[in-house]
Amino acid sequence: MRYTLRQLEVFLATARGENISRAAESLAMSQSAASGALRELEHQFGVSLFDRAGKRLKLNELGRVLLPKAQSLLEQAGELERLLAGNTEMGELKVGATLTIGNYLAVGIMARYMNEVPGVRVALEVGNTAHIAMQVLHFRLDIGLIEGELQHPDLEAMPWRDDELVVFCCPDHPLAKAGELGEDELLAATWILREQGSGTRQTFDRAMHGLLPRLNILLELQHTEAIKRAVEAGLGIGCLSRVTLVEAFRRGSLVPLATPGRDFSRRFYAVLHKQKFRSRGIERWLELCETAPV
Known part of the structure; x- marks a missing residue:
């Protein structure tokens, strides 16, 4: 075999840190030893795995292809070593x-x-x-x-x-006694929602297709509990996973709102x-x- 597991470890650590000094530190090696291992790996096969700009090393196309394969190989080698050592426990x-x-x-x-x-x-x-x-x-x-x-x-x-989102408000909110929310109520409401990039927001946006550009979104928050607290304070209505609302519905601090014709199901x-x-x-x-x- 023309490469060593240590060379692959240095390659992976360099890919993560984009710097040979950080790679050496993470592996408890000297910088010269880490640099030599990476240089030897590339030299043995006549390839370059990084684009070099000063001290910064960015994976090139070949390096990006090699990365997951090297990662998988090292993980298998680690499991093999544990078995050979008589350690049958699962790792971190x-x-x-x-x-x-x-x-x-x-x-x-x-x-x-x-x-x-x-x-x-x-x-x-x-x-x-x-x-x-x-x-x-x-x-x-x-x-x-x-x-x-x-x-x-x-x-x-x-x-x-499977999961589903639920629209909800505080018990004192004017919509709490509305029964069902139609298009007019959804557009008139003030919303407190999860941020873009979250799965909850992705499902909400899909369910509100056709209305989304006209919704009055007051706040976009990253934390579920912050949204629940804001809705409990009467700042608007929200939409979260039913899983997160079970206790609040049981206590009566929040109440669900029916939205016929809107599909809030997800996986x-x-x-x-x-x-x-x-x-x-x-x-x-x-x-x-x-x-x-x-």
């Missing part, structure tokens, strides 16, 4: 989730996963759909749980579970890079997602 898992899923569903799955293997580490990152997808795309996350539709040639989005997805090596940890996480309480 880096999971990303959108705000609705991260705050209301993912923690329960994480608890079940960690209870199965005491001592196993799970890192949970929460962000909107666009952010989580980008993190999975660049291998910064092993798996993402998202609430928005996704189209990318390098990502696989697997349907997970949650598990998303992985198509060239991601599916470790035992990833496979088990997906199994726990499938059996999670609805």
